[in-house]
Amino acid sequence: DxxxxxxxxxxxxxxxxxxxxxxxxxxxxxTYFPFxxxxxxxxxxxxxxxxxxxxxxxxxxxxxxxxxxxxxxxxxxxxxxxxxxxxxxxxxxxxxxxxxxxRSAFILLNVYLPVIVLSFLNLAVFVVPAESGEKLSYVLTVLLSLAVFISVVSGMLPTTSTNIPIITIYLSLQLLINTVSVLLTVYVIRIHHRSADKPIPSHLQFLTRIMKKSASNKIDLGSSDDRIKNWNIVALSVDKLCLYIFTTIVLSSCCALLFIIAKDEY
Incomplete structure (x- = not known):
């Protein structure tokens, strides 16, 4: 040769x-991308x-x-x-x-960290007052930001992988949470601006009493001004309940994600 x-x-x-x-x-x-x-x-x-x-x-x-x-x-x-x-x-x-x-440092700082931050930013929609007029636009902005990160992660993953990456499952869960948040935000805004002539349903009365930690008195529907005020209180109660539920879900999903990553690393 x-x-x-x-x-x-x-x-x-x-x-x-x-x-x-x-x-x-x-x-x-x-499965454990990018770790x-x-x-x-x-x-x-x-x-x-x-x-x-x-x-x-x-x-x-x-x-x-x-x-x-x-x-x-x-x-x-x-x-x-x-x-x-x-x-x-x-x-x-x-x-x-x-x-x-x-090498996971780049993806950790540029993908994982922003996605986790967006997950917690989504919770703030239940704190934004309905009368501000920015409640719906805020939650839609967070939803669009999360959709952008899902596109970025999809571009990083090969199409030949045999298993579904955990980050994909996590992002899908957060997308579902954000979508439900949008629907609940629309519902809260409708409650907040509901006509004073409409009576408050019993299940919303019960929810408001639970959120106010008072089970002794019913909501007074006597005057028109009281009903407008009470509809606002109902909207605040729904927001408060959603904040508790979604905070628990987001914290649980983040802890589960970090636990799986740490278990694989060590």
Whole structure:
């Protein structure tokens, strides 16, 4: 071979060290993205020979003689595994395991942290007064911001992953929470601006008494001014209940996400 000559030693040993560039593909498990680790398997075999004709062995394990740092992956280990063969008629085969770990700092600061912040910002919609006129526009802005981050994360994930990433499940849950928040916000605004002539339903009276921590007296529906005021109180009570419920859901989902990540890391 003119490109890869043989080196013949004085003791009769012949060395041939061909160089080439190989491209290989790995099946990715993106469950814990971006805190995932991947193991790529490289098979080294002589396809046209059996072990009677040719055997492959390594004097030492594989090593990196020249490695360029990658901004996305860290090489954790490079391991050689010999595949035992039952008889000499089989092909000689070895496996090289390349273990990689994703660098997660960039995605953590630019994706995870903003999404968690948006999850808590969504709770503020239940604190914004209905009479301000900004309640609905606020929750829609948070919803659109979350939709943008979902698009960003979708662009980072490969379409060949065998499992659904946890971050995708978390984002879908937050999107569902935000959507329900929009519907509840519309409901609260309608209650707040409801006509004073309409009576307050019994279930809303009960909810208002619970939120006010007073179960002894019913809401007074005597005068028109009282009814307008009481409809406002009902809207505030619904907001307060939603704030408690959604805070519990968001905190639980965030804690579950952090627990799963920490469990995988350590």
């Amino acid at each position: 003119d490109q890869h000559p043989y080196m013949i030693s004085y003791n009769g040993q012949i060395n041939w060290t061909p160089a080439s560039v190989f491209t290989f593909y790995c099946q990715l498990d993106m 995932d680790s991947q193991t790529c398997t490289i098979y080294i075999m002589a396809i046209d020979y059996s072990m009677q004709q040719l055997n492959i062995y390594f004097e030492e394990g594989p090593r990196f003689t020249s490695k360029q740092e990658n901004g996305e992956w860290d090489v954790i280990d490079l391991e050689l595994q010999e595949t035992p063969q039952k008889d000499l008629t089989e092909r000689p085969e070895h496996k090289v395991l390349l273990k990689l770990k994703r």
